[in-house]
Amino acid sequence: MTRVLLLALVLAAAGAAGAEEITLPPDHPYGALKPGPGSEVAQRSCVLCHSTDYIVRQPPGDAKQWDGVVTKMIKVFGAPLSDADARTITDYLARQYGK
Amino acid sequence: MTWFDRAITPNEAFFVRYHVFPIPTQVDLATWRLRVGGHVDRPLELSMDELKTKFPAASVTAVNQCSGNSRGRSSPRVLGGQWGDGAMGNAEWVGCRLKDVLAAAGVRQGAAEVAFDGLDKPAFPSVPDFVKSLALARVLDDPNVIVAYQMNGAPLPMLNGFPARLVVPGWYATYWVKNLSDITVVDKPFEQYWQYWMKPAYRIPDNPCGCVEPGTAPKATVPIHRMNVRSFLVSPAPGARLAAGRPVTLKGIAFDGGYGIREVEISDDGGSTWRRVSLGRDLGPYAFREWSAAWTPPRAGAARVMVRAFNRIGESQGTEPLWNPSGYLRNVIESVEYPVG
Numbered sequence: 001m002t003r004v005l006l007l008a009l010v011l012a013a014a015g016a017a018g019a020e021e022i023t024l025p026p027d028h029p030y031g032a033l034k035p036g037p038g039s040e041v042a043q044r045s046c047v048l049c050h051s052t053d054y055i056v057r058q059p060p061g062d063a064k065q066w067d068g069v070v071t072k073m074i075k076v077f078g079a080p081l082s083d084a085d086a087r088t089i090t091d092y093l094a095r096q097y098g099k
Numbered sequence: 100m101t102w103f104d105r106a107i108t109p110n111e112a113f114f115v116r117y118h119v120f121p122i123p124t125q126v127d128l129a130t131w132r133l134r135v136g137g138h139v140d141r142p143l144e145l146s147m148d149e150l151k152t153k154f155p156a157a158s159v160t161a162v163n164q165c166s167g168n169s170r171g172r173s174s175p176r177v178l179g180g181q182w183g184d185g186a187m188g189n190a191e192w193v194g195c196r197l198k199d200v201l202a203a204a205g206v207r208q209g210a211a212e213v214a215f216d217g218l219d220k221p222a223f224p225s226v227p228d229f230v231k232s233l234a235l236a237r238v239l240d241d242p243n244v245i246v247a248y249q250m251n252g253a254p255l256p257m258l259n260g261f262p263a264r265l266v267v268p269g270w271y272a273t274y275w276v277k278n279l280s281d282i283t284v285v286d287k288p289f290e291q292y293w294q295y296w297m298k299p300a301y302r303i304p305d306n307p308c309g310c311v312e313p314g315t316a317p318k319a320t321v322p323i324h325r326m327n328v329r330s331f332l333v334s335p336a337p338g339a340r341l342a343a344g345r346p347v348t349l350k351g352i353a354f355d356g357g358y359g360i361r362e363v364e365i366s367d368d369g370g371s372t373w374r375r376v377s378l379g380r381d382l383g384p385y386a387f388r389e390w391s392a393a394w395t396p397p398r399a400g401a402a403r404v405m406v407r408a409f410n411r412i413g414e415s416q417g418t419e420p421l422w423n424p425s426g427y428l429r430n431v432i433e434s435v436e437y438p439v440g
Contacts, residue, residue, distance in 0.1 A: 021125035022257045048222060049120050059176035069178065076295060078225025 027051045038092030041085050049079065058097065066093040100184060104334040104350045106379065106387045107160075108188030110251050115258045116165055116186065116272070118229040118296065123218040123278045126261055133200075133246070133263060137214075137283035140205030147262055150248060153203070154195035159243045161268035161385035162189045162354045163275055166301060166323050170426030175314050177426040184331065184433075189354070189387035192266045194247035197238050200282070210235050210284045215265050218278035227295035231274050232285070233267070243268045243385065246279060268385035269357030271323050271427075273301045297322060302425070309428045310421035317423065325356035327430040328416055330363055330390075330408035337435045341402070346395045349376070352387040353408035359384030361413075365392055366405045370418060370432070373407070384411075396439040405434040 031053025033039050046052060058069075070090045073079040081089070102112045128147045136142040145153070165186035170179050180186075201213070214232040221228055238244045247266045248255065255261045260277030267274040273296075303309035304317035311317050330353035341347055353360045359381070364373040379389030388408075396402050409415045420431035 018128040019125070020128075020254070020257055020261050024122075024124060049226065054180070057171075057181040058178055059181075065178075076227075078221070078223055078227065080223055080225060 028053055031056055034096040036092060036096050038088040039096075041088045042092050045079070045081055045085055045089060046073075049073075049077065055093070055097070060097050060099050061094070062099050063090065063094040066090050066097070069093070100331065100333050101336065102185075102188075103331055103352050103387070104389075106189060106352065106382055106389045107251060108190060108387075110190070110253060110256050110259065113163075113188040113190065113250075113256070113259055114165065114186045116180065117219055117277075119219050119221040119226060121220070121222060122258075124257065126218065126257070126278065128262060131262055131280075133279060133282065135200060135204045135282045135284075138207045138210045138286045139201075139284050140207060141203070143200070143204050145200070147248065150195050150246065150263065154199045156193055157196050157242065157245050158191060158193045159245060159266065159268050159385060160189065160191045160382040161243070161266060162187060162326070162387055163266075163272045164188075164326055164329075164354075166271040166273050166427045167425065169429040172420070172429065173422060173426040174420070175422075177424055179426055186272075189352075189382075190251045192245060192247040193249035194245040194263065194266065196242055197244045197246055197265070197282075198240065198242065200246060201239065201284070204284070206235065206239070206284055207286075209286050211287050212285050213238055214281075214283045214285055215274075215276040215279060216281040216283070217260075217264075217276045218280050229276075229296055230294060231276055232288075232294070232297055233274060235284070238267075269325055269355075271301075271326055273323065301427075303427055304423055308421050310423050313422040323427055326354070327428055328355040328360075328408050328410050328414050329353065329430045329433075330360075330406045330416065331433055332365070332404055332406045332435045335437065337437070339437055341396045341437045341439050343396050343399045343439050346393050349392045349394050349404065350389070351391075351406060352389055353406075354385075354387050355408070355410040355414065357384050358410040358412050358414070360388040360408050361411045362409045363388070363390040364407055364409075365394065366407075367394065367397070367402060369403070370405055396437065399439050402437045402439045403434050404437070405432050407432045 132144040168186035171181035212232045216230045245266045248263045263279045264277045302320035305319040305321045332351040334350040366373045376390045376392035407416045416432045
């Protein structure tokens with residue numbers, strides 16, 4: 001809740017009548033990915049569609065969990081990832097966010 | 100949670116959740132139009148002025164709650180946005196009735212569902228756009244389903260759907276499509292098209308509780324729909340130090356999926372005995388209902404106060420959380436602990 005509040009409060013709704021424009025706040029520091037092999041690939045690939053705070057707060061999981069997640073991102077959500085990058089990301093997540 | 104000691108959630112405190120990126124950050128009403136098309140006699144392109152002048156304004160005070168609110172508390176844990184309890188809010192929404200808009204467009208014989216799309220568009224064509232649908236029978240005669248252009252007396256904030264969003268009182272927020280741009284009447288169930296956000300996403304086990312044995316998968320699923328009963332004790336805040344024998348006022352809110360709250364009760368003995376509390380002003384069956392109770396911590400030590408609500412058809416909350424793989428529908432009886440000195 002606190003995070004949502006901060007997000008909302010930081011946003012300044014601007015604009016003349018009829019036109020509305022906002023600037024999104026920067027990502028929260030707590031969402032930064034842990035360093036480690038593959039973190040750069042994960043960073044540049046995942047943020048094409050979502051911020052990394054979505055990753056770091058998931059329940060920790062083994063390689064099977066993370067392989068399932070990465071496969072879902074590709075097959076269901078249409079993430080444009082090469083097979084090699086997908087493997088790199090899965091290994092990175094299982095190592096840094098494993099059980 | 101501090102915002103939930105009152106019935107109306109301020110716009111700047113309202114939760115935000117999108118599904119595809121990038122999300123809209125600017126809208127110009129000079130060019131924005133709400134397109135109404137598909138299986139209709141007269142396709143429409145409505146400006147905001149037309150929405151406000153061609154249709155009577157309707158108002159409804161209603162809770163908007165994410166299907167996965169409180170998902171972070173699922174045990175065993177599940178993947179998805181790890182919400183606490185803050186993915187909910189209650190606002191007064193003003194707009195035009197969806198049924199009036201559909202009547203103006205002239206829904207044709209054989210129409211089955213209505214699909215809703217907003218300005219949030221995926222960055223890649225391979226990513227499924229966020230589109231939701233409702234059965235025509237669900238919306239056609241419900242005067243409370245509105246295309247809202249006002250939230251708590253102000254234009255909708257950009258991140259809560261400027262300039263218009265669908266409001267489906269009693270049903271989870273997944274149907275409340277933000278930054279609305281297209282209403283399309285279709286002649287067969289929408290999930291038969293390839294549409295990720297109606298199937299397989301946002302579905303619950305096809306049984307009365309919407310739950311399965313923790314850690315197992317459901318055999319059959321249906322789209323998530325009406326909200327269940329929830330209640331929260333919000334003030335004093337959890338962990339506040341209280342004095343034995345000194346009365347305090349407990350405050351919070353309760354809500355359900357549109358029948359309205361009949362009764363809220365608290366217990367300070369682990370659920371053995373329950374005491375009815377006072378309900379605040381009735382803002383309608385879809386709204387947060389404030390409640391309050393004078394309560395005196397009986398003795399020093401750790402006190403735990405539980406709260407539960409009943410709606411007008413007798414539905415309530417359970418002592419054990421119900422579980423499903425998506426972490427939806429959580430409505431276990433909540434409790435708050437206070438150190439008492």
